[in-house]
Amino acid sequence: MDEIWETVNFLADKLDSHFDRSDEQRWTVQALKLQEEVGEVAEAVIGALGANPRKGHSHDWDDVRKETCDVALSALVLLARMGGDPRRFFAEHLRAVAARSESGGTTT
Known part of the structure; x- marks a missing residue:
């Protein structure tokens, strides 16, 4: 897990060094990047299913x-770019989601 957070923090720092804007603007752009990546998952699913008649089977499930x-990486980079202790915040949130799941609640 340390290697993941090292990479996430490296990417967040690199992005921040190339984008001289306010915190809110940097976070907004990263949130938009996250949405873009979600759209690419949708495109890959459509391609894996062959649901676009023009493109056919343009992707496979490994592409998805x-x-x-x-998507996961972009979300973690957003969390890191927002400052604080993203690793602790994510771990606490994960524990809370797991506890809800164990008690019969929804997970997300």
Whole structure:
């Protein structure tokens, strides 16, 4: 897990060093990037299903997995760019979601 957060923090720092704007603008752009990645998951699913008659089977399920990883990474980078202790925040949130799940509540 340390390697993941090292990479996430490296990417967040690199992005921040190239974008001289307010915190809110940097976070907004990263949130938009996250949405873009979610759209790429949808595109890959459509392609894996062959649901676009013009493109046919343009993707496979490994493409969906890769795009899903991009979504997860973009979300963690957003969390890191927002400052504080993103690792602790994520761990606490994960524990809360797991506790809700164990008690019969919804997970997300």
